[in-house]
Amino acid sequence: xxxxxxxxxxxxxxxxxxxxxxxxxxxxxxxxxxxxxxxxxxxxxxxxxxxxxxxxxxxxxxxxxxxxxxxxxxxxxxxxxxxxxxxxxxxxxxxxxxxxxxxxxxxxxxxxxxxxxxxxxxxxxxxxxxxxxxxxxxxxxxxxxxxxxxxxxxxxxxxxxxxxxxxxxxxxxxxxxxxxxxxxxxxxxxxxxxxxxxxxxx
Numbered sequence: 001x002x003x004x005x006x007x008x009x010x011x012x013x014x015x016x017x018x019x020x021x022x023x024x025x026x027x028x029x030x031x032x033x034x035x036x037x038x039x040x041x042x043x044x045x046x047x048x049x050x051x052x053x054x055x056x057x058x059x060x061x062x063x064x065x066x067x068x069x070x071x072x073x074x075x076x077x078x079x080x081x082x083x084x085x086x087x088x089x090x091x092x093x094x095x096x097x098x099x100x101x102x103x104x105x106x107x108x109x110x111x112x113x114x115x116x117x118x119x120x121x122x123x124x125x126x127x128x129x130x131x132x133x134x135x136x137x138x139x140x141x142x143x144x145x146x147x148x149x150x151x152x153x154x155x156x157x158x159x160x161x162x163x164x165x166x167x168x169x170x171x172x173x174x175x176x177x178x179x180x181x182x183x184x185x186x187x188x189x190x191x192x193x194x195x196x197x198x199x200x201x202x
Contacts, residue, residue, distance in 0.1 A: 003032070003088045005081065005127075006200060007096040009169060010134035011162050012154060014185045019134065019196055020092050026197065027090055035084040038094035039072065043079045046072035054154065062108035066115060069100050070122045077123055097123070098131055098172050098180070103154060106168020107161050130200060133173055134185035134192070138162035 006023075008016040024034045040050040049072045052058060053065065060068075073096070084091050097119050104110045138159050173180040181199045185192055 003085055003090045004129040004200075005085055005091045005093070007093045007098065007128040007131045008134065009095060009098045009102070009131055009180075010185060011102075011136065011138060011166050011169070014134035014136045015189075015192065016132075016134045016185075017094055018189075019132075019192060020094055022193055023196060023200060024092055026201070027092075030201075032090050033088070034090045034092060035080065036092050036094075037076070037080055039076060039096055039099065040069055041072065042076040042081075042093075043072070045075045062104050062110045063114070065108065066100055066104040066110050066118065069104065070118050073097065074122050077126070082126075093128070096128060096131070098133075098169065101172050102165045102168040106171070107154075107165040127176075127179060129179075131176075131180045132196060132199060133169055133180055133182045135166070135169070135182050136185045138166055 008020045010016045020036065024036050027034050039046070040053055041047045049068055053060070053068060081091050081093070097115075100119075101112065101115055105112050105115050170182075173182055183192055183195045183199070187195075
């Protein structure tokens with residue numbers, strides 16, 4: 001199976017991490033070589049930045065958040081994503097640049113044009129082959145996150161923040177309809193996974 005770069009997006013609690021693991025297993029069953037990674041993170045440097053970015057005790061300027069996300073992303077691309085794609089691997093990534101538009105742009109108010117400018121600097125024309133956006137109402141996502149773990153710095157934000165994040169994701173999907181495919185993640189796990197398989201493996 002020729003490799004592809006597939007990213008998973010959605011507000012916290014949408015279930016993307018669970019479905020990413022499921023898809024990775026399905027691909028391996030079909031003989032694909034799969035790299036599973038995440039953002040922020042994916043490299044030792046990125047994981048250190050992840051700890052800082054998600055630390056509930058930190059208060060960061062939104063532009064600082066955005067720049068740190070892209071710093072981690074640049075290392076992630078050069079050390080993990082691009083080499084894996086050159087080897088013909090599938091790369092499944094839990095969040096990528098669409099998350100920066102959604103969280104730092106929609107959620108925290110960093111201008112869309114500023115994010116787009118840094119995006120061009122960091123990864124130019126490189127974009128995922130497919131982005132799956134798991135869409136749920138903010139209230140549903142918050143309830144799921146609260147049941148699963150102690151909320152991180154973004155998860156503990158108010159529902160209005162997550163509503164802005166969701167709106168930004170949907171705006172990004174409208175801007176890139178060929179790449180970003182939306183799944184109603186409020187449905188059952190089986191229904192979501194059937195839709196995911198149809199999008200990625202069809």
